[in-house]
Amino acid sequence: MTTRTIDFEITTPGLDRAGHPTQVPLGVPIEPASFRIPDPGEEHMLVNIGPQHPATHGVLRLVVELDGEVVQRVVPHIGYLHSGFEKLGEYRHYNQIIPLTDRTDYLSPMANNVCFALAAEKLMGISITERCAVLRVIACELSRIISHLVWLGTTGIDLGAFTPFLWSFNEREKVYDLQEAWTGARLTTSLTRIGGMMADIPDGWEDGLRSFCRDFPNTLREVDTMLTRNAIWIGRTQNVGVLTGEEAINYSLSGPMLRASGVDYDVRKDRPYLGYETYEFDVPIGEHGDIYDRYRVRLEEMFQSVRILEQALDRLAGLRGAPVNASDPRVILPPKSSAMSDMEAMIFHFKQVMEGIAAPPGEAYLGIENPKGELGYYLVADGTAKPVRWRIRPPSFINLACLPKLCEGVLLSDVIAINASIDIVMGEIDR
Amino acid sequence: MMTARESAAALAAAFGTAVLRRSESCGDTIVSVARESAHEMLQWLKETPGQDFDYLTDVTAVDYRDPGQPLEVVYQLRSLQRKVDLRIKIPLDKSGDLSVDSVWDLWKGADWLEREVFDMFGVTFTNHPDLRRILMWETYREGFPLRKDFPLRGHYSRAEQTRQALGANPEAHYSMEELSIAAAYDDLPDDMRERLATGERGEVK
The missing domain is CATH 3.30.460.80 (NADH:ubiquinone oxidoreductase Nqo5 subunit)
Known part of the structure; x- marks a missing residue:
């Protein structure tokens, strides 16, 4: 019996011979005509997705007009979670608005708290301490990580990858434990106060964060191994939902959605706050503007957040014992011990709690780089302790507005992938 | 610059x-x-x-x-x-x-x-x-x-708001344009189609 060797090549769609991903021409560009194989005539079908649907990531309702399987039009309907936060804010003292910010983008509550405190401080002309700025940077970057982890996990599930969901939620749990130890809450953190923080970090908290920074990149690298070169993942994401840089700017997109299209705009770099210009980190930029690039940008942002966290921890070590709150009796409550024993401190305490902090007439807009994009708070004051107008510039709302554009001529299953790639959170869209 | x-x-x-x-x-x-x-x-x-x-x-x-x-x-x-x-x-x-x-x-x-x-x-x-x-x-x-002349809790009481919500037609949540696309409109029950055609969208006066 003779043996024969046959030469043949094992290939995986989406990978070249060295195992590197190639652009797979699935999804866009699609000539809608080529998909009309059983010609449905002029009859279009309406498919209603949501508002109660796991793949719409919240109470979002999409009405999809289909020609066969090709999407002709998508009409998003929002407002199911409308809570009137902006109106409520006009009836609250500045510090009382902070709990409302938790509930807008509830996947990154700490970053919202920081943004509101910064906007109010800009309005009132208050400067914060160095230690406070470092703590706020930590809050922002931890928020970025947990928000991106939710995005990664849920988008993976939408596209059929279950394991990254478990890994990312496992890591997210560790951040939630840190968040709970710091603020006492897992979701409604209300971490900041105008001029400072609700609380300093507890003893030994840095060690927990250090060990998270040590272990977390390993998990990310595992996700990277699972997804980045995965042929199915590549097939579902590359060249789907493509937006050019010019279009992305014209649609006012921000955050990873904008950067995946190749526009180098990160608020942390271009309009620095909290001393971000003194931290060393890179801003990942995509080039194709498709779902795959959005995934790569968000994945890399998490690595960069860990870099920032490590630098912040080093700075924190040098600021041990430094004050967290600004020493401004107008805005910072006196320590409880002196409020109970010192007449003047008690008066300050009473006035702040009962009357609130009056902001001088004026207006201020401040935007920060939130996980979802540029979150901006626009405050208009008339000299009283309550704002005349508290406007939230909601990044997911503005990013979602381009969904009908992204879904022109794609397949129905791509609508789910594209919607997931925008990274929306309905609490912020509906406010 | x-x-x-x-x-x-x-x-x-x-x-x-x-x-x-x-x-x-x-x-x-x-x-x-x-x-x-x-x-x-x-x-x-x-x-x-x-x-x-x-x-x-x-x-x-x-x-x-x-x-x-x-x-x-x-x-x-x-x-x-x-x-x-x-x-x-x-x-x-x-x-x-x-x-x-x-x-x-x-x-x-x-x-x-x-x-x-x-x-x-x-x-x-x-x-x-x-x-x-x-x-x-x-x-x-x-x-x-x-608007500042809009009261924080709305113009109507909670009971009235609930009454209005229950009195509204469910199809009021679909725009005429949506329903008139292609076949969907024809599939609606007659009474619903009538209400839509006469412009009645479940508004409570």
Whole structure:
């Protein structure tokens, strides 16, 4: 019996011979005509997705007009979670608005708290301490990580990858434990106060964060191994939902959605706050503007957040014992011990709690780089302790507005992938 | 590189009296402009070399507590290359015509932002392609929630709001346009189709 060797090549769609991903021409560009194989005539079908649907990531309702399987039009309907936060804010003292910010983008509550405190401080002309700025940077970057982890996990599930969901939620749990130890809450953190923080970090908290920074990149690298070169993942994401840089700017997109299209705009770099210009980190930029690039940008942002966290921890070590709150009796409550024993401190305490902090007439807009994009708070004051107008510039709302554009001529299953790639959170869209 | 203040001065030089007021607050530069030439000015700011305000950060409106003060429509502009922000305001007399030209033709991102201002403040944007309510439902008739004359808890009691919600037709949540696409309309029950055809959308008077 003779043996024969046959030469043949094992290939995986989406990978070249060295195992590197190639652009797979699935999804866009699609000539809608080529998909009309059983010609449905002029009859279009309406498919209603949501508002109660796991793949719409919240109470979002999409009405999809289909020609066969090709999407002709998508009409998003929002407002199911409308809570009137902006109106409520006009009836609250500045510090009382902070709990409302938790509930807008509830996947990154700490970053919202920081943004509101910064906007109010800009309005009132208050400067914060160095230690406070470092703590706020930590809050922002931890928020970025947990928000991106939710995005990664849920988008993976939408596209059929279950394991990254478990890994990312496992890591997210560790951040939630840190968040709970710091603020006492897992979701409604209300971490900041105008001029400072609700609380300093507890003893030994840095060690927990250090060990998270040590272990977390390993998990990310595992996700990277699972997804980045995965042929199915590549097939579902590359060249789907493509937006050019010019279009992305014209649609006012921000955050990873904008950067995946190749526009180098990160608020942390271009309009620095909290001393971000003194931290060393890179801003990942995509080039194709498709779902795959959005995934790569968000994945890399998490690595960069860990870099920032490590630098912040080093700075924190040098600021041990430094004050967290600004020493401004107008805005910072006196320590409880002196409020109970010192007449003047008690008066300050009473006035702040009962009357609130009056902001001088004026207006201020401040935007920060939130996980979802540029979150901006626009405050208009008339000299009283309550704002005349508290406007939230909601990044997911503005990013979602381009969904009908992204879904022109794609397949129905791509609508789910594209919607997931925008990274929306309905609490912020509906406010 | 021009600062925001210089951009505001250039705008005033180019448009003269249509620029009503230039001011600064908390380091932000603000320009109040007349409604009639606002669209032209925004286009000028977007397209003039050296200005390049290519990014529309936000569109919103402000209603002041003082009823004598005008309602302001606010555009936050940004130049991505020059890293400069500029705020343009259009004051509108509350007793007069609350309409401005839409900037949707300049920035597609203005679509939903202007719809929200319409929904919350009742400002109409002429030439907007799809000016409908966005956060409130389409049959909402109580008014414009972010106006100062709108009470915090709404015009009706909780019981009345519940009654209205239960009395509304479920099809009121579908627009006529949606239902009239293709086959969907024909599949509706006769009574529902009739109600829609006569324009009855479940509104409670």
